[in-house]
Amino acid sequence: xxxxxxxxxxxxxxxxxxxxxxxxxxxxxxxxxxxxxxxxxxxxxxxxxxxxxxxxxxxxxxxxxxxxxxxxxxxxxxxxxxxxxxxxxxxxxxxxxxxxxxxxxxxxxxxxxxxxxxxxxxxxxxxxxxxxxxxxxxxxxxxxxxxxxxxxxxxxxxxxxxxxxxxxxxxxxxxxxxxxxxxxxxxxxxxxxxxxxxxxxxxxxxxxxxxxxxxxxxxxxxxxxxxxxxxxxxxxxxxxxxxxxxxxxxxx
Amino acid sequence: xxxxxxxxxxxxxxxxxxxxxxxxxxxxxxxxxxxxxxxxxxxxxxxxxxxxxxxxxxxxxxxxxxxxxxxxxxxxxxxxxxxxxxxxxxxxxxxxxxxxxxxxxxxxxxxxxxxxxxxxxxxxxxxxxxxxxxxxxxxxxxxxxxxxxxxxxxxxxxxxxxxxxxxxxxxxxxxxxxxxxxxxxxxxxxxxxxxxxxxxxxxxxxxxxxxxxxxxxxxxxxxxxxxxxxxxxxxxxxxxxxxxxxxxxxxxxxxxxxxxxxxxxxxxxxxxxxxxxxxxxxxxxxxxxxxxxxx
Numbered sequence: 001x002x003x004x005x006x007x008x009x010x011x012x013x014x015x016x017x018x019x020x021x022x023x024x025x026x027x028x029x030x031x032x033x034x035x036x037x038x039x040x041x042x043x044x045x046x047x048x049x050x051x052x053x054x055x056x057x058x059x060x061x062x063x064x065x066x067x068x069x070x071x072x073x074x075x076x077x078x079x080x081x082x083x084x085x086x087x088x089x090x091x092x093x094x095x096x097x098x099x100x101x102x103x104x105x106x107x108x109x110x111x112x113x114x115x116x117x118x119x120x121x122x123x124x125x126x127x128x129x130x131x132x133x134x135x136x137x138x139x140x141x142x143x144x145x146x147x148x149x150x151x152x153x154x155x156x157x158x159x160x161x162x163x164x165x166x167x168x169x170x171x172x173x174x175x176x177x178x179x180x181x182x183x184x185x186x187x188x189x190x191x192x193x194x195x196x197x198x199x200x201x202x203x204x205x206x207x208x209x210x211x212x213x214x215x216x217x218x219x220x221x222x223x224x225x226x227x228x229x230x231x232x233x234x235x236x237x238x239x240x241x242x243x244x245x246x247x248x249x250x251x252x
Numbered sequence: 253x254x255x256x257x258x259x260x261x262x263x264x265x266x267x268x269x270x271x272x273x274x275x276x277x278x279x280x281x282x283x284x285x286x287x288x289x290x291x292x293x294x295x296x297x298x299x300x301x302x303x304x305x306x307x308x309x310x311x312x313x314x315x316x317x318x319x320x321x322x323x324x325x326x327x328x329x330x331x332x333x334x335x336x337x338x339x340x341x342x343x344x345x346x347x348x349x350x351x352x353x354x355x356x357x358x359x360x361x362x363x364x365x366x367x368x369x370x371x372x373x374x375x376x377x378x379x380x381x382x383x384x385x386x387x388x389x390x391x392x393x394x395x396x397x398x399x400x401x402x403x404x405x406x407x408x409x410x411x412x413x414x415x416x417x418x419x420x421x422x423x424x425x426x427x428x429x430x431x432x433x434x435x436x437x438x439x440x441x442x443x444x445x446x447x448x449x450x451x452x453x454x455x456x457x458x459x460x461x462x463x464x465x466x467x468x469x470x471x472x473x474x475x476x477x478x479x480x481x482x483x484x485x486x487x488x489x490x491x492x493x494x495x496x497x498x499x500x501x502x503x504x505x506x507x508x509x510x511x512x513x514x515x516x517x518x519x520x521x522x523x524x525x526x527x528x529x530x531x532x533x534x535x536x537x538x539x540x541x542x543x544x545x546x547x
Binding site: 083 | 400408419428
């Protein structure tokens with residue numbers, strides 16, 4: 001089980017509000033870690049700091065041993081990091097399939113030179129990308145909506161598309177921000193199965209989630225955050241059973 | 253017939269300007285007003301290269317296009333690194349600044365204009381041949397923009413406009429795409445400038461002032477942003493109207509403001525009654541392949 005993501009001494013505050021307090025974190029290949037904690041604990045902020053959306057005051061982030069600190073958001077994704085958003089953030093003018101096709105690790109179509117002079121390369125890439133997207137959509141149970149506009153889908157399915165899109169980069173490390181909020185029924189099982197598959201193929205996965213059942217069923221271990229700091233790490237059952245953490249979570 | 257030839261040339265060149273500006277502001281979502289200045293740079297550079305440096309006209313035209321492209325990248329690099337909003341501010345400054353320079357240096361002919369630009373094709377093959385050249389270039393630009401918008405690049409432009417942060421979150425680099433879009437669009441404006449220079453053989457800095465910015469913007473907005481034919485319809489309409497006004501025999505001091513009123517008035521009317529323009533865009537991106545499949 002290799003270390004995929006390593007975070008050391010991460011600090012960040014906005015004015016007086018501390019969102020990361022000396023955070024150390026490692027994520028390992030093949031393991032799904034649940035990040036839990038009350039609202040405002042700094043879970044999403046930690047994702048933002050790791051992915052480079054927000055610059056930390058101090059601390060380092062590395063992926064497979066290579067530091068990411070000097071890289072921009074899109075460059076970190078390109079190196080093998082992937083993340084989803086709490087509020088989905090799909091591309092509303094694109095179909096489900098196109099939302100996925102834009103998200104491959106390499107996208108030769110983002111260079112105008114390739115569009116003008118590299119038609120063959122684009123075609124070859126397109127063929128592979130379509131196969132990959134069809135496969136991902138099939139695994140998520142979304143095959144029948146591939147050509148629908150994302151805005152025509154119910155919210156739960158949009159969440160699934162968000163995760164499907166994040167899988168297109170075949171990332172080494174996947175950060176999922178509340179993937180289950182608003183998802184129900186058959187999608188619940190699909191999400192569990194797909195995230196487990198991704199980990200089994202060797203990715204390190206970290207999930208922010210309030211749905212305790214989902215975290216308990218899926219995650220190999222849990223991390224409890226409060227006020228920007230990591231308070232405990234252990235099995236999900238241990239964390240849920242800890243009376244002190246429960247008190248912090250519900251704020252009594 | 254000379255009048256008609258000139259009219260076709262000028263309308264064709266405005267179609268190129270509107271179509272290329274549509275690439276920048278419509279498809280790229282980049283707010284800039286400096287399009288006429290790249291038109292000017294293409295015209296002046298091609299004129300100077302051919303008259304004073306004795307370059308063959310086709311090469312000078314390529315040079316003019318290249319100068320506009322290079323200048324636009326020099327403008328876009330620093331402003332887009334900060335944020336998209338700075339491009340608008342920088343473009344205003346750039347337009348005013350470049351025109352001031354043109355007015356005040358000797359090798360551009362100053363504010364009285366640049367004269368005796370070498371003609372192209374007309375002496376050997378007649379005016380019609382130049383009209384054909386311009387129409388070919390116009391068609392080329394219309395279909396180039398259409399082709400790009402429907403390609404994999406078009407999918408990326410659509411996604412970038414939708415949500416730039418999400419665009420970065422799938423590993424795409426918005427900044428380079430914006431610079432490329434701005435460079436290509438502005439380069440095409442430079443090409444229009446070069447084509448203008450060797451037909452009319454005389455350019456002055458006043459032709460490229462803010463009124464031109466307003467005119468090109470109006471053509472795109474009134475015609476219909478993010479459509480293939482919108483800018484074409486807009487350019488036809490807005491070039492035909494002032495020509496009609498010219499028949500009223502009004503003095504230039506009255507005609508100028510009336511044209512300005514016409515442009516801003518049209519934008520206001522369209523904003524309230526037909527915000528999508530004459531040719532409405534589809535909300536959803538449809539690539540060429542998808543369109544083919546659904547047929």
